[in-house]
Amino acid sequence: xxxxYYPRTxxxxxxxxxxxxxxxxxxxxxxEYRTDPDAxxxxxxxxxxxADEDPGAVAAIWADWQSCxxxxxxxxxxxxxxxxxxxxxxxxxxxxxxxxxxxxxxxDKDFAILRGQHQGYPKKLGSIHxxxxxxxxxxxxRLEPGGKFGVTLAAxxxxxxEGVFTITDTAEKPGFVNGLPMAHNRWxxxxxxxxxxSLSEVVTMSGFDGEMGRCFKGDFDLKYFDSPVEExxxxxxxxxxxxxxxxxxxSWKAGTTLSRKTLPEV
Numbered sequence: 038x039x040x041x042y043y044p045r046t047x048x049x050x051x052x053x054x055x056x057x058x059x060x061x062x063x064x065x066x067x068x069e070y071r072t073d074p075d076a077x078x079x080x081x082x083x084x085x086x087x088a089d090e091d092p093g094a095v096a097a098i099w100a101d102w103q104s105c106x107x108x109x110x111x112x113x114x115x116x117x118x119x120x121x122x123x124x125x126x127x128x129x130x131x132x133x134x135x136x137x138x139x140x141x142x143x144x145d146k147d148f149a150i151l152r153g154q155h156q157g158y159p160k161k162l163g164s165i166h167x168x169x170x171x172x173x174x175x176x177x178x179r180l181e182p183g184g185k186f187g188v189t190l191a192a193x194x195x196x197x198x199e200g201v202f203t204i205t206d207t208a209e210k211p212g213f214v215n216g217l218p219m220a221h222n223r224w225x226x227x228x229x230x231x232x233x234x235s236l237s238e239v240v241t242m243s244g245f246d247g248e249m250g251r252c253f254k255g256d257f258d259l260k261y262f263d264s265p266v267e268e269x270x271x272x273x274x275x276x277x278x279x280x281x282x283x284x285x286x287x288s289w290k291a292g293t294t295l296s297r298k299t300l301p302e303v
Contacts (some may be wrong), residue, residue, distance in 0.1 A: 157221025242292030250284025
């Protein structure tokens with residue numbers, strides 16, 4: 038049986054994910070703010086600690102991506118390469134080193150969900166939208182001071198977040214919260230469903246061939262809404278830090294296991 042991920046078949050053709058490396062190009066809107074450090078600490082598993090500096094810093098990020106594998110076939114079949122996501126990034130410390138960490142994330146395509154689970158991102162299905170910049174006409178914001186962008190997130194028929202970003206100037210880089218290597222947990226509950234995990238890992242990763250494009254900073258407003266099955270309102274906005282629209286490209290092939298626990302063989 039071949040194929041990077043499920044389903045595996047003799048040919049591997051039906052696998053939902055192509056082999057690595059994976060290449061990404063996208064436009065992101067990043068809204069950074071401070072919340073209560075205790076709220077961030079509540080999202081950190083055993084072994085993780087708050088960051089030494091700015092422990093309550095949070096980034097709410099909307100992204101419009103195209104991604105593909107090394108054969109680039111997805112580019113000519115756009116439904117297999119285009120997706121959007123919204124994710125919440127916090128910072129933390131593990132084994133004495135500082136990391137960024139994705140606490141919550143929603144995407145709108147199945148391949149993005151499974152790819153994220155492989156990397157340790159806790160991806161869920163959602164509806165994500167963000168205003169697209171335009172260079173002609175009046176049907177969108179311009180990438181210039183005064184350009185105003187809207188962002189929304191919904192899941193299970195409920196709006197979870199909405200925001201507005203307004204450009205004030207150009208910027209050198211898009212903030213700091215999402216600027217470290219990622220540290221994630223990969224959990225696979227045992228089939229006995231007795232509270233144990235067949236696999237419990239802490240992994241880290243970063244990309245290669247990264248590129249930064251245009252970057253703009255500005256002001257923002259951000260609201261979270263209650264849901265019976267989500268926890269965004271547990272990260273209330275106490276102080277704004279900054280906001281950015283930016284272009285980014287990166288490739289990814291592999292991560293590194295920092296710790297691993299597995300059930301003993303039966």
